[in-house]
Amino acid sequence: MTGILWLDLFVTVTIVGGALGLLARAVTGLARRLRRLSHFLDDWNGEEARPGVPFRPGFAERVALIEAELKPNHGSSLRDAINRVEQGVRRVEDGLASHLQQHREALLPVERLRGGAGAGETAEGTPPPE
Template sequence: MSSTATGVVAVDMLVIWSVAAAAAATGLGLLWRMTRGVRQIVGRVDEFVDDWRGTVDRPGVPGRPGVMARLDGIESRLGSVEHELHPNSGGSLRDAVDRVDVRTRQIAADAE
């Protein structure tokens, strides 16, 4: 018999099972803590994917368009702005500025 045994088999078995249960619980706790970082990263990746793809409407929460849909909207608005900055058939802001410039020159020449 070893010097650490109590001599009572039931007590020895209880001690052995208690130590095993404590070790298993400690191992599970450490495993849970180690996976917490991985779970946080997975959650952030999931949020990124939702932002990239967009979300649909659900009760109480409006949907959001994804990145590509938002970029398409930005490009179409930018196209409208560019249309106004270049001379065309007379309807752009640039054409209006050019007409005002010509009239101002005529008024300035007449005033001299």
């Protein structure tokens, strides 16, 4: 090296310290990623109940529960609830359409008596043919 003991010692300590710092940072980053992978695998596989932690089903069990909600089962699934809402909306739409049709039919004789929608127009709102 340089032949100066304190300078050689300083350079050696700096190099070893820097290498240890980089190694520590790499190990910390690897440990963080392994911990995240461990959490993912725990979520994927599920966890058994233990003191203070309830049972958590795994991915396959959760997907099966979701699929069960998407199929009709005569009343208690999400699909059945959506079907009931759709039927209710359809009834309201049909009732509204019927109600509006009744009003239109009731207004037709009045429009005929007035002679159309406006001066020089037919009941449909178009000019009369020449």
